[in-house]
Amino acid sequence: MNQYPQSNPQYGYEYNNYNSYGGGPPPPPPPPPPPPQYPPSQQQQYQPQYTQQQQQGYNPHYGQDMAEPSEPLDDKHFVFYEPHPPNYTPASKQLESARSSKPKFQDKWAAIVFLLNLALFVVLSVLFIRALPSSMFNSNGSRANDSEFYSWTTVVMLAVFIVVGFVVSICYLMLIKFVAGPILVISFWGSVLFTLGGGAYYLAVRIWFAGIILIIFGLLYALSWFFWKKYIPFSKAVLESVVGTISKFKSTMFVSLGFIIISSLFGALWTLVFAGSFPYLKKYESCTQNRDRNGRVYQSCTNAVQYVTWVYMAFSFYWIIQVISSVQHTAICGVFATRFFFPRNDYPYKSPMLSALRRSLTYSFGSICFGSLIIAVIQTIRAIARNLAHSDDNFVCQILAMCLDCILGCIEGIINYITDYAYVYVSFYGRSFIDSARSTFRMLSSTGIDAIANDSLIGNVLMLGGFFCATLCAVAAYVYVSVVKPKYNSTGSYTVPIVIIAFLIGLSISTIATTAIKSGAKATFVCVAEDHYSVAEADPDLAAALSRYYPQKFQLGNPPPYLSHLNNNDYHQLA
Structure with a gap:
């Protein structure tokens, strides 16, 4: 008599002990296994197709690629997700469909307006720089001509600031790669101490209102630790995944380096242009003689042309800097989409970084200019409000300007948050800015507080790095x-x-340098929201963190046959 293994209903089969030569016929096949349990919102959608598959004689599948692997798997890093829904379409197919169609330039009007603005800034740069003192560009090997601020010594000083900021930014990125977890905790409490320290300073100098507000916010932020700390392991996994992707696609670091150089050069150029505006626009100044209450004569001068020019230069600075940063952000997000949506390294592009950068500078450039224009307008109005608050002698005008600055600051923060995610969709699918913003609203409405918590914790890390870099640049300046x-x-x-x-x-350079991490974190979150099945295959460690901290959304399924030597409890502990 042949002895068969015991029944194993876990995988939907049953063995029977009977004599193959003299025994009776085998019993009827067992009933089909119950349908897989999807989240309630998806159960009705998947049930009809599942029933249809049963009627056609198909067995339910428990994942992709159930064949025996060619090499032994590392159990410590293996993560197996719930089965794909019957109507599941990988995000990679959506990307291929979007990018295989005829490319379309989005928001062309915004790109044209930006190029016109850039041309006008170039014209003003030529005029204003030519008005600078010639001694600034002459050097005879000594410091004999450093009696003026516009001298070769000042140029060398600016170069020192840029080098220090660049070196510190790169070192901080390397530090994040090795100690992501501790930096998350340190940056959180560093933000608390920074806020409380600012409040204590204002109280010490008897600015009571600002001091009390900062102390209250600092204490509330410290109490939020009991709510935020549960998100730290997930943010740590996201941060490690981002750094791992950056290490895999090292071209992201070279592109970041290029944008650091571009932004630094533009900052130095804008400083020279602004300095040259003083001597060039002085000819438009009009002065009048007035007498005060004591009969003394004094001169009052106004220069409307200069004020208008300064407002335009501030707007141009904000817009160009935003475009530079957003192009980098969009290009890096495209690399992360390639990594997660094509997890088996079957990339449709020879160089994902160059391909993403090319799309950001061509087809998606108008969308980037559109989003950057909105932020630049708000930043310019805020700059005007801050200037009025500090220069106007009218107390009522100062209060109104401060209130306007506060309101615009809140609006700017919200729009910045939305546009950052909108650029992710622009990078993924090449959509217009408005369509990408709609996709962002849908994504945020489904993820809720999760996206905000992840961004807040990782944002603390980047803010700490920016403050550290800016402080060292300030110390270098003093030395x-x-x-x-x-x-x-x-x-x-x-x-x-x-x-x-x-x-x-230093703050500007560090902001551009840490954009790679910020962009990667946002792109990773969107990839999870779009297709967590592909993310699970591309990054098992991140998938384990998702299933552990968000079991209601991301569930582990049963082990495949080639891991049948593990029971379910042992298997789930691998994550």
């Missing part, structure tokens, strides 16, 4: 001024402005 001792700073009147300029330069 440089103290050691070189330029003649124009003999009284020390330029020290504080130079330190502030260095701080802002």
Whole structure:
């Protein structure tokens, strides 16, 4: 008598002990297994097709590629997701469909307006730089001509700031790669201490309102730790996945380096153009003689042309910087889509980074200019409001300007958040900015607080890096001024402005440098929302974190046959 293995209903089969030569006929086949349990919102959608498959004699599948693997699997890193729905379409097919059709330039009007703005800025740059003192561009090997701020010493000083900011930014990216978890915790409490420290400073100088507000916000942020801490393991997995993708596609770092250089050069150029606007626009100044209450004569000068030019230069600066940063963001997001939606390295492009960059600078460039234009307009109005709040002697006008600045700051933050995710969809599918914004609203409405928590925790890491880089640049500026001792700073009147300029330069450079991580985190989150099956295949560790911390949305299925030596409990513990 032949002995057969015991029944194993787990995989839908049953063996029977009977004599194959003299025994009776085998019993009828067992009833089909119950349908897989999908989330309630999907159950009605998948049930009819599942029933149809049963009637046609097909067995339910438990994942992709059930064949025996050619090499032994590493059980410690293997993650197996719930079966694909019967009508499941991989996101890679959507990408191929969107990109195989005839390419279409989106939001062309915004791209044309941006190019016209860039041309006007170039014209002003030529006019204003030519008005600068010629001594600034002459160097005879000594510091004899550093009695003016516009000197070769100032150019060298700016170069030092840029080099320090660049080196610190790269070092911080390397640090994140090795200690992602501790940096998340340190950055959270660093933000708390920074807020409380600012409040304590304002209280010390008797600015009571600002001090109390910052202290309250700092304490509330500290209490939010009990809510945010449950998201830290998932954010850690996302951060490690992002750094892993950046390590796999090293071209993202070279592209980031290129954008750091471009943004730094533009910042230096804009500074020179702004400095040259003073001597060039002085000829449009009109002055009048007036008398005060004591009968003393004083001169009052106004220059409407200069004010209008400065407003335009501020707008142009914000728009161009936003476009530079957004092109980098969109290109990097395209690389992450390639990594997650084509997990078996069957990429449709020879160089995913170059392909994504080409699309960002051509077909999607108008969408990028459109989103950047909205933010630039708000930032320009905020700059005007801040200037009025600090310069107007009318107390009522100051209060109104401060309120306007606060309201616009909130609006800017919301629009920035939406446009960052909209650019992800622009990069993935080549849609217009409006269509991408609609997709962003749908995604955020389904993910809710998860996206905000993930962005907040990772944003703390990037903010800590930006503050660290800006602080070191400010320290380098102070050391440089103290050691070189330029003649124009003999009284020390330029020290504080130079330190502030260095701080802002370092902050700008670090912001561009950490865009790779910020872009990768947002792109990873969208990839999970679009197709978590492909993400599970591309990054098992991230999939394990998803199933562990979001079991109601991402469930592990039963093990495949070639891992049948593990029971269900052991298998689920592998994640």
